[in-house]
Amino acid sequence: MSHEEPLLKVENLKTQFFTEEGTVRAVDGVSFEVQHGELVGLVGESGAGKSVAAQSIMRLVEEPGRIVDGTVTYKGRKLVDIEERSDGTLEESEEMLTQQEMRRDIRGKEIAIIFQDPMESLNPVFKVGGQLREFIELNRDVSSAEAEEIAVDMLREVGIPEPEKRYDEYPHQFSGGMRQRVLIAMALACEPSLIIADEPTTALDVTVEGQILDLVEDLREKYNTAFVWVTHDMGVVAEICDSVNVMYLGEVIEQAEVEDLFYDTKHPYTEALLRSIPRPDRTVESLDPISGVMPEAINPPSGCRFHTRCPEAREVCREAHPKHGPPEEGVTDREAAEGATEHLVSCVKYENVDYEHSEPLDNESTEAFAGGLSELRAGGDDGE
Ligand SMILES: Nc1ncnc2c1ncn2[C@@H]1O[C@H](COP(=O)(O)OP(=O)(O)OP(=O)(O)O)[C@@H](O)[C@H]1O
Ligand code: NI
Numbered sequence: 001m002s003h004e005e006p007l008l009k010v011e012n013l014k015t016q017f018f019t020e021e022g023t024v025r026a027v028d029g030v031s032f033e034v035q036h037g038e039l040v041g042l043v044g045e046s047g048a049g050k051s052v053a054a055q056s057i058m059r060l061v062e063e064p065g066r067i068v069d070g071t072v073t074y075k076g077r078k079l080v081d082i083e084e085r086s087d088g089t090l091e092e093s094e095e096m097l098t099q100q101e102m103r104r105d106i107r108g109k110e111i112a113i114i115f116q117d118p119m120e121s122l123n124p125v126f127k128v129g130g131q132l133r134e135f136i137e138l139n140r141d142v143s144s145a146e147a148e149e150i151a152v153d154m155l156r157e158v159g160i161p162e163p164e165k166r167y168d169e170y171p172h173q174f175s176g177g178m179r180q181r182v183l184i185a186m187a188l189a190c191e192p193s194l195i196i197a198d199e200p201t202t203a204l205d206v207t208v209e210g211q212i213l214d215l216v217e218d219l220r221e222k223y224n225t226a227f228v229w230v231t232h233d234m235g236v237v238a239e240i241c242d243s244v245n246v247m248y249l250g251e252v253i254e255q256a257e258v259e260d261l262f263y264d265t266k267h268p269y270t271e272a273l274l275r276s277i278p279r280p281d282r283t284v285e286s287l288d289p290i291s292g293v294m295p296e297a298i299n300p301p302s303g304c305r306f307h308t309r310c311p312e313a314r315e316v317c318r319e320a321h322p323k324h325g326p327p328e329e330g331v332t333d334r335e336a337a338e339g340a341t342e343h344l345v346s347c348v349k350y351e352n353v354d355y356e357h358s359e360p361l362d363n364e365s366t367e368a369f370a371g372g373l374s375e376l377r378a379g380g381d382d383g384e
Contacts, residue, residue: 004035007035008033011072011073012029012031012070013027013030014068014070015049015065017065019064022299023298024298025249025298026052027250028250028300030049037226039220039226039227040241040244041231041243042228042230042245043230043234043245043246044232044247044273045232045273045290047294049249050198051199054113054198056070058106058196067080068084069084079096108190109139110192112192114180114200115200116199119179124171124172127167128167128182129151129168131186132155135189136150136190150189155181157185160178176203180200188219191223195227200212202233213236235277237261238258241258243256244261248294248305249295249305250305251305253306254343267346268311295308304318304346312349313360313365314361315361316348320348325345326345327350
């Protein structure tokens with residue numbers, strides 16, 4: 001198993017938006033893999049670059065956005081294979097699929113995408129069943145009658161009661177959760193190997209969200225479909241993901257199997273994200289929101305991009321851009337041998353850059369976290 005090629009391999013993906021205000025480095029050198037049947041989380045705050053990364057894999061980035069570098073390999077085919085030359089011009093390899101090949105061979109059939117808002121994907125003026133049937137007819141070699149049968153079966157499969165009746169209803173007659181089920185049915189209809197889901201449950205209430213997550217678990221077992229699950233919610237990650245990529249300002253700053261990420265957290269940002277979710281052992285009042293706001297992706301901070309908000313930031317974090325690698329040597333070989341996702345982190349704490357002797361930085365977060373202690377210190381220094 002471990003020596004099998006991954007289903008999807010994303011390498012050094014960079015996507016930028018060329019705006020009047022400047023270049024937005026929305027996705028800035030992202031790498032991760034998805035194994036067959038694996039559910040991989042892409043998690044981070046708003047603006048981290050999760051959606052743009054998802055769109056880039058499908059080559060759906062819109063103007064003024066552009067993939068400027070990187071490789072995306074799916075079942076051996078190059079969905080993206082772009083190199084940025086030193087003079088700034090872009091070179092697409094000959095292997096890279098054309099937009100026509102993407103449409104014909106990949107989108108819908110091999111990789112399906114589900115968005116947060118079902119109304120973006122469902123046309124309000126047409127009946128749900130008809131839209132589903134048409135999609136199946138378009139992508140599979142079946143007659144209209146067969147497509148209708150498959151469509152009703154799919155509606156039943158995703159837990160929509162009375163599917164024959166609901167087939168003839170319009171999107172607005174479905175609740176939010178039921179609409180999201182329709183989209184899952186549509187995504188599954190061509191039996192893709194990979195589904196990219198961009199916050200599909202974010203707009204739903206917690207109970208309905210839980211039901212959808214259960215459904216996804218069941219369907220994944222049945223069809224062995226792999227998922228890239230975009231979310232800002234670590235609770236969702238804990239519930240369904242096998243492995244996780246934590247994004248901050250266009251970069252993946254920690255990646256690991258889900259248990260390792262939760263119980264052997266390496267990056268201070270991941271820790272902050274974990275602190276901000278409710279846990280059974282903590283009351284809602286004691287949740288720590290992450291201090292400060294995320295800086296702009298047009299002008300990311302120097303050094304480690306999280307240094308302006310990191311409770312553990314030191315002087316060196318402002319200068320050194322952390323490498324993405326294993327936190328301790330030796331770990332990689334063992335984990336690679338077991339076929340597990342390597343635990344990788346981008347934080348200078350784990351590098352040989354003299355973090356220990358570097359001066360702590362003052363930022364919003366160190367003030368917030370140090371709490372009483374810094375107040376005491378400040379009081380002492382003023383000689384009061
Ligand atoms: N069309 C666009 N033009 C300019 N900038 C864009 C455009 N689309 C996205 N961006 C920028 O790219 C960055 C990444 O955005 P993205 O939508 O991927 O974030 P996200 O992690 O999906 O956040 P959210 O949780 O809010 O969906 C942001 O700085 C965003 O402002
Ligand atoms: Ni998004």
